[in-house]
Amino acid sequence: MSDQTLTINVKTGERTLADLTADEIAEREVKQAQYETMMAERDSRVAARQSAIEKLEALGLTVDEIREAFGLEAPQ
Amino acid sequence: MSRLTVGSIEGLTENSNVISVPTGHTLNVADADALQIGGSGVVSAGLVPLVTEDFTSVSAVNIDDVFTADYRAYKIVLRQTDTSTNTTLLSRLRAGGVSKTANYQTERFYGYGSNVSASTDVTGTDDWFLGNINTTYPDRYMFEGTLFDPYSTNLTVGVGQVTMREASVFTSMNLGLTLNDTSLCDGISVFPSSGTFSGTITIYGMVEAT
Numbered sequence: 001m002s003d004q005t006l007t008i009n010v011k012t013g014e015r016t017l018a019d020l021t022a023d024e025i026a027e028r029e030v031k032q033a034q035y036e037t038m039m040a041e042r043d044s045r046v047a048a049r050q051s052a053i054e055k056l057e058a059l060g061l062t063v064d065e066i067r068e069a070f071g072l073e074a075p076q
Numbered sequence: 077m078s079r080l081t082v083g084s085i086e087g088l089t090e091n092s093n094v095i096s097v098p099t100g101h102t103l104n105v106a107d108a109d110a111l112q113i114g115g116s117g118v119v120s121a122g123l124v125p126l127v128t129e130d131f132t133s134v135s136a137v138n139i140d141d142v143f144t145a146d147y148r149a150y151k152i153v154l155r156q157t158d159t160s161t162n163t164t165l166l167s168r169l170r171a172g173g174v175s176k177t178a179n180y181q182t183e184r185f186y187g188y189g190s191n192v193s194a195s196t197d198v199t200g201t202d203d204w205f206l207g208n209i210n211t212t213y214p215d216r217y218m219f220e221g222t223l224f225d226p227y228s229t230n231l232t233v234g235v236g237q238v239t240m241r242e243a244s245v246f247t248s249m250n251l252g253l254t255l256n257d258t259s260l261c262d263g264i265s266v267f268p269s270s271g272t273f274s275g276t277i278t279i280y281g282m283v284e285a286t
Contacts, residue, residue, distance in 0.1 A: 006134040035270070
């Protein structure tokens, strides 16, 4: 069975299930690609932040100093 | 035909002053002003439940004819219980059974563990972004929001809060939502970008204080 949309009409109480149209399927592929990009960008930002914390700690800064100077919350 | 005689309730002994509505029947009070509490307090403000829908493994939930001229503000509560794919959850308003696909804005304040960020329109301006859902923790997602003026030629504005879990990280979002459209939107659609989802959605109308 293909993916279906559920539509409820509150006024009439009618409930209908309908298959996705070709346009809807194509749009979902674009949206899913957006999701993959968004997740990759988030993971990249988190990795960069963690790398910065580790480099600052290697320079001798304490967790409190890193937090106060750069706003970075180092894992404790 | 059954009859409910209100006058017969008054004066009955304790524990018998109860109006019972048997299963399968409905007590319908068409005029909210007709409901009174304690003989003096009129129910003139509050949340009126308009629809609650449990849905299972669908690619979108469209709720039509729910926004009307009766209310200006609506509260929406969405609890997800399952999803088939790691993806985003999106939303659009609808008019006459057709989803609006332009002029949305979503401002997101995003807490991902100890990481905090803000962004605008991360999924474009053709929908509202309501967060991410995933198969590892499919039941950790909930949205609660308020929409003002969807059934109006004015700008629709809303605020929302989301809690979810992504991978092993507990996350939350605060959302600012607008739709710059002069249509009278009478419905809303919520849908994952991919796959299907399951859950419960409830929409309330907010009665304004008089």
